[in-house]
Amino acid sequence: MSTHIEEQLDDLEAGELSVEFEGQEPWDLLEWAIDRFGGRLAISTAFQEGDVALIDMAYAIDPDVRVFSIDTGRLPQETFDLVERLRQRYPGLRLELVSPRADHLQRLVDRHGPNLFYNSPDFDTDYRGWDVTFSKRMRHHWSSWALAS
Numbered sequence: 001m002s003t004h005i006e007e008q009l010d011d012l013e014a015g016e017l018s019v020e021f022e023g024q025e026p027w028d029l030l031e032w033a034i035d036r037f038g039g040r041l042a043i044s045t046a047f048q049e050g051d052v053a054l055i056d057m058a059y060a061i062d063p064d065v066r067v068f069s070i071d072t073g074r075l076p077q078e079t080f081d082l083v084e085r086l087r088q089r090y091p092g093l094r095l096e097l098v099s100p101r102a103d104h105l106q107r108l109v110d111r112h113g114p115n116l117f118y119n120s121p122d123f124d125t126d127y128r129g130w131d132v133t134f135s136k137r138m139r140h141h142w143s144s145w146a147l148a149s
Contacts, residue, residue: 026054026057027057027061030054030057030058030061031061034058034061034062034065039064039066041065041066042065042066042067042068043055043058043065043066043067043068044067044068044069045067045068045069046069047069047079047082047083052082052086055067055086055090055093056090059090059093063090063091063092063093064092064094065094066094066096067093067094067095067096068095068096068097068098069083069095069096069097069098070097070098070099070100071097071098071099072099072100073099073105083095083097
């Protein structure tokens with residue numbers, strides 16, 4: 001069903017697709033993305049209601065769809081319980097919890113303490129540096145990802 005295409009969407013194509021899919025159901029866009037990007041597409045989740053609905057749709061379209069979430073090391077137990085329930089509900093679900101590189105995270109904690117996202121005015125700048133590194137790492141696995149919003 002899926003084809004593998006590695007090129008990125010340029011602004012023109014993204015705009016055309018926005019017009020094409022305007023007013024259509026999320027299923028239609030998701031089905032197009034899974035067909036277009038195949039195994040290079042992953043669904044990003046923070047395990048909110050919309051995210052779980054997206055996982056449900058994606059799994060119905062292609063049970064081999066990949067799903068990932070960022071494990072910050074501070075996720076509540078309820079998140080891990082939900083992960084297990086999702087794995088039970090969707091047999092073979094390819095759900096990966098991705099952690100930041102320990103050395104990058106350690107530098108941030110060393111610089112700002114364990115609660116840096118609460119009290120560091122420089123967190124945004126430091127985080128973006130980590131995010132760029134994370135994005136490069138993710139691109140090694142997936143050329144595109146979908147987010148519920």
